Amino acid sequence: MSSPDPQVRAARNHSETxxxxxxxxxxxxxxxxxxxxxxxxLLTARLAASEEIRRVVAIDERRGECEEAQWHILDVRDPAxxxxxxxxxxxxxxxxxxxxxxxxxxRTAYNVRGTQTVLTAAAxxxxxxxxxxxxxxxxxxxxxxxxxxxxxxxxRATAEAxxxxxxxxxxxxxxxxxxAHPGLNVTVVRPAVLVGGTDTALTRxxxxxxxxxxxxxxxxxxxxxxxxxxxALEYAVxxxxxxxxxxxxxxxxxxxxxxxxxxxxxxxxxxxVALGAAARLHRIGLTPSPAGDLAYTMYPWVVSGSRLHDxxxxxxxxxxxxxxxxxxxxxxxxxxxxxxxxRKDATAAGAAGATVALLGAAAVVRRARKARRR
Numbered sequence: 273m274s275s276p277d278p279q280v281r282a283a284r285n286h287s288e289t290x291x292x293x294x295x296x297x298x299x300x301x302x303x304x305x306x307x308x309x310x311x312x313x314l315l316t317a318r319l320a321a322s323e324e325i326r327r328v329v330a331i332d333e334r335r336g337e338c339e340e341a342q343w344h345i346l347d348v349r350d351p352a353x354x355x356x357x358x359x360x361x362x363x364x365x366x367x368x369x370x371x372x373x374x375x376x377x378x379r380t381a382y383n384v385r386g387t388q389t390v391l392t393a394a395a396x397x398x399x400x401x402x403x404x405x406x407x408x409x410x411x412x413x414x415x416x417x418x419x420x421x422x423x424x425x426x427x428r429a430t431a432e433a434x435x436x437x438x439x440x441x442x443x444x445x446x447x448x449x450x451x452a453h454p455g456l457n458v459t460v461v462r463p464a465v466l467v468g469g470t471d472t473a474l475t476r477x478x479x480x481x482x483x484x485x486x487x488x489x490x491x492x493x494x495x496x497x498x499x500x501x502x503x504a505l506e507y508a509v510x511x512x513x514x515x516x517x518x519x520x521x522x523x524x525x526x527x528x529x530x531x532x533x534x535x536x537x538x539x540x541x542x543x544x545v546a547l548g549a550a551a552r553l554h555r556i557g558l559t560p561s562p563a564g565d566l567a568y569t570m571y572p573w574v575v576s577g578s579r580l581h582d583x584x585x586x587x588x589x590x591x592x593x594x595x596x597x598x599x600x601x602x603x604x605x606x607x608x609x610x611x612x613x614x615r616k617d618a619t620a621a622g623a624a625g626a627t628v629a630l631l632g633a634a635a636v637v638r639r640a641r642k643a644r645r646r
Contacts, residue, residue, distance in 0.1 A: 302509055303329040303360040303399075305348050305390060306367030308336035310469065311405070315364060315502045316341050324510055329360055332367065348386040354393035362509050364403040365390045370435040372473060372560040383438040387445050395453035403508045404446050405501075406439040408462045408494075408518055413571040419492060419524070420576040423462075423516045432564025434473050459508045461501070464520030464575060467598045468498030473565040478595075479602045482539040483531060486546045489570035491527040495594035496520040500587045504580055513583035518575035521591040533592060534599055 302319050306312035307330035320328045320340035330341035331348065344356040348367040357363060367386055369379045387404065394402050411421050412428035431437030446458045465474045477483070485491070496519055504519040531538055550563040577587075 299324045299326045300361035300509065301325075301327045301329065301359055303331060303357050303363045304341075305331045305363070305365045305386075307338070307341065307343075308332035308334050310366070311466075311498055311501060311505075312364075312366040313337065314498060315366065315505055318502050318506060319509065322506070329356065331356060349382070349389050351389060351393065353389060354396045357393055357397035357399055360394075360397065360399050362401045362403065363390060363394045363399050364405075364505055364509060366405055368405070368438075370438075370472065372434060372471065372476075379435065380438050380441075383435075384441050384445075387442050391445060391449045391453070391456070391458070395449075395456045400455065401457045401459065401509075401511065401514075402449070403459045403461065403505060404442060405461045405463070405505065406442055407436075407466070408464045408520065408573055408575045409433065409436050409568060410439050410443055410462060411573050411575070413567040413573045415490060415571050417572050417574075419572055420494075420574040421518070422576055423518050423579055430564065432562060433568060434561060434565055436564070457514065459514050460516050461504055461508060462516065462518045462575065463496040463501045463504075464494040464518075464573075465496065466498060466501065467495050467594045467601075469601075470498065473561040474568060475598060475602070476561075477569055478534065478536070478598055480536075483527075483534070483536050484546065484566075484569065485527060485538045485540045486566065486570045487540050487542050489543075490572060491530075491569055492524045492572035492574050493527070493530050493591065493595075494520045494524040494574040495589075495591050495598070497587075497589040497594045497597070500589055503588070504585060507580060507583060507585050513579055513585070515579060517579050518577050519580060519587075520575055520577055521587050521589055521594060522577075523591060524572070524574045525591050525595070530595065533595055 302325055304312055304316045304319070307316040312332070313336050316328055316330050316336065316338045319325045320338050328338070328341040330336060330338060330343045331346065331353065333345065333347055335343050335345060346353060346356070348365070365387060369382045371379070391402060410427045410429050411417070411425055412430070414428060418425070427440065427443060429436050429440060431440065443460060446460050449456055449458050466472070467475060500521070501519055504517060507513050508517065525533070527538070547563050547566060550559070550561070550566055553559040554562045
């Protein structure tokens with residue numbers, strides 16, 4: 273059969289574009305897990321609108337809002353996901369549970385088993401690249417960290433902070449996958465403190481009435497806006513860069529700069545008091561954040577992002593701009609030791625002085641318990 277006349281082909285492409293569909297492109301077919309919400313939803317919409325992407329396959333336990341994507345509703349731990357990945361060139365795995373309120377064992381079972389299943393299914397389906405997203409937290413927050421850390425820096429984090437143990441296991445799976453599945457390439461993207469509709473122990477730090485500073489610590493703050501993370505993930509999808517990639521705003525903010533920009537005053541506590549109180553409150557279930565989360569507010573874990581920069585990627589947001597958005601999102605929220613409070617409790621806690629950040633939570637909970645018993 274002869275090829276259509278060029279004018280007919282052009283008219284057909286114009287008609288498809290006019291109807292709201294992209295003209296045929298030769299780019300990759302990309303599957304996104306966790307596509308219905310958060311970063312997954314933003315990336316799915318971004319890829320669906322890109323002229324460099326042929327088709328987007330969206331996978332989640334519920335349908336999202338992107339009408340241009342082809343949706344499959346299932347749990348990423350279901351081996352049937354392999355059938356849904358057939359024909360995809362790249363998989364971006366974003367179906368992770370890092371919610372502070374999740375039960376730790378269930379969260380780990382979902383995150384680790386889900387990643388294992390996606391990697392195995394991708395290899396079985398003939399996918400040639402999987403993009404995973406962890407966090408720059410895997411480098412660890414340590415007093416002797418270089419400023420900034422290179423992508424090749426040793427991963428020295430421990431499993432003591434929320435979700436970091438899961439992320440370290442995902443990193444291990446990423447390193448092992450190309451050996452277990454020859455021909456499968458794995459790219460890992462590690463964002464700095466992620467901001468933009470996110471809720472983590474680090475974003476809640478800025479909802480407190482005072483910014484807790486542990487005596488003798490050396491904080492350095494680097495943020496990553498979700499839009500910049502999506503841009504970095506798109507670079508990885510299009511194979512403009514590969515390997516382990518750190519992503520964040522250029523440079524960092526010292527604690528004094530954060531306090532000046534935010535207008536929130538600090539409160540300084542001795543290390544033994546801060547860490548001991550955080551551990552006790554978490555152990556008895558009064559706060560969602562373990563003591564290990566405090567390390568990421570004490571010591572630097574700033575990343576260079578050199579591989580993305582060398583590939584031509586640049587962040588669109590500065591640390592100052594992301595901090596301003598974070599403070600806007602935090603407005604009206606009241607958090608003490610990682611625990612969200614009502615307005616009345618927060619007002620009382622804010623007047624309690626420097627120790628409120630950790631010790632006030634226990635008093636608030638005790639008062640609430642007494643009120644319930646009356």
